[in-house]
Amino acid sequence: MTKADDPRLLATRSIALDAALEILRTEGVLAVTHASISTKTGVSRSTLYRHWPQIDQLRTDAFKRAASPPVIAPKTNGPLHADLTWLLGILMSALNDTPWGQIAPQIISGAATNNETKSLINEFMHERMSYVREVFDAAEQRGELAIDAPIEQLIDTAIAVPYFRHLIAGLPLDHEWLESHVDMICRLAEKPGEAS
Amino acid sequence: MTKADDPRLLATRSIALDAALEILRTEGVLAVTHASISTKTGVSRSTLYRHWPQIDQLRTDAFKRAASPPVIAPKTNGPLHADLTWLLGILMSALNDTPWGQIAPQIISGAATNNETKSLINEFMHERMSYVREVFDAAEQRGELAIDAPIEQLIDTAIAVPYFRHLIAGLPLDHEWLESHVDMICRLAEKPGEAS
DNA sequence: CATCTATAGAACATTATGTTGCGTATCAAA
DNA sequence: TTTGATACGCAACATAATGTTCTATAGATG
Numbered sequence A, B: 001m002t003k004a005d006d007p008r009l010l011a012t013r014s015i016a017l018d019a020a021l022e023i024l025r026t027e028g029v030l031a032v033t034h035a036s037i038s039t040k041t042g043v044s045r046s047t048l049y050r051h052w053p054q055i056d057q058l059r060t061d062a063f064k065r066a067a068s069p070p071v072i073a074p075k076t077n078g079p080l081h082a083d084l085t086w087l088l089g090i091l092m093s094a095l096n097d098t099p100w101g102q103i104a105p106q107i108i109s110g111a112a113t114n115n116e117t118k119s120l121i122n123e124f125m126h127e128r129m130s131y132v133r134e135v136f137d138a139a140e141q142r143g144e145l146a147i148d149a150p151i152e153q154l155i156d157t158a159i160a161v162p163y164f165r166h167l168i169a170g171l172p173l174d175h176e177w178l179e180s181h182v183d184m185i186c187r188l189a190e191k192p193g194e195a196s
Numbered sequence C: 001c002a003t004c005t006a007t008a009g010a011a012c013a014t015t016a017t018g019t020t021g022c023g024t025a026t027c028a029a030a
Numbered sequence D: 001t002t003t004g005a006t007a008c009g010c011a012a013c014a015t016a017a018t019g020t021t022c023t024a025t026a027g028a029t030g
Helices: A007-027 A032-041 A044-052 A055-067 A082-098 A100-111 A113-140 A151-169 A175-189 B007-027 B034-041 B045-050 B055-066 B082-096 B100-111 B115-141 B153-169 B174-191
Strands: none
Touching: A007 A032, A007 A044, A007 A055, A007 A100, A032 A044, A032 A055, A032 A151, A044 B045, A044 B082, A044 B153, A055 A100, A055 A113, A055 B174, A082 A113, A082 A151, A100 A113, A100 A151, A100 B034, A100 B153, A113 B034, A113 B100, A113 B153, A151 A175, A151 B007, A151 B100, A151 B115, A151 B153, A175 B153, A175 B174, B007 B034, B007 B055, B007 B115, B034 B045, B045 B153, B055 B100, B055 B115, B082 B115, B082 B153, B100 B115, B115 B153, B153 B174
């Protein structure tokens, strides 16, 4: 009988999840509790319990909000090097300059012990990888790729290296790195003898 | 005045941290508490509090234990392809078949909000990367590498892809993948015209 | 053997986490 | 505007988790 679109429900959910994300980012998943969100937002603890009886549900919803970013329409007008630089530049900025860079590791950790979270992060990454695939497909249409270019491997590599450097190795992502990285991928993708 | 090498102290620490690692692996960092370790080991809760007044210290110590694996002496007798297959095969097995594959994401998550943990995982990864570097250095000594081989980038890539696939994308690490991955790296490293 | 100290266990204090009932405010519909 | 439904805040409460302290005992040291 509950009306799912009651503005009071929507507002509470939105306010609570925003706060949950902020706490997630700054203090980690452990600090995301009904009590901490109540303190931060003024939303009553009992209201939060009514919305999310289990704290895991609340955390999972926060993960979902963090992992449902605007869909990107990758540039595919070519050449490959420029398209990749544009797309991976967005990824670099997301990791360096948005909450995603701090929230992603929390989700990855949750994925190790929670299948729902694992599906969430896996699907997110596969979507991200599909953007790169679009760029390669377009390059192939334009005849820029070598016949035997290992496209799936290059997609892995394109995304894996920035995530690894940022989340795991603590290495910087800057424009110098970006250019070298795209250079490397293009060297493997493009027809021999067309090196710039 | 406490004797740091009292066998009772050492035994308690060891037993407790082993249990902490097991809980960390199976239930996640949230489940690692004085109480859960006491239940699992029979070590009294008060004793655990005496050793680690703060739960974060206990978790950090568990992280340290997990991240201090036996030092590897990489094979460097060549050729590059064989050495890399051997070394990355060990990494693959570690991720697939040992607790490290489940514990690593917990540490990565902790690194986002704890500088000590961040240093820990960064140093661990840099050590791992240095093994790869040894392999490349030996290949260079043997004259197998192209003059302009981007060694540091190749080290990143060699490690980043398996970690990304396993921890973040949920993609398999198998022997087929390993061979393709090493092929790709060797293509970028070796002198042109020496492709197998 | 004599001394020192780590441990187990219990008792206790303090927080954290859930639950419930009720008055008030907001919403949707008539 | 009125009416019925319901989400909310708040306070009181129950329960569980976490942290502290004390004592008797067992193990370690010399």
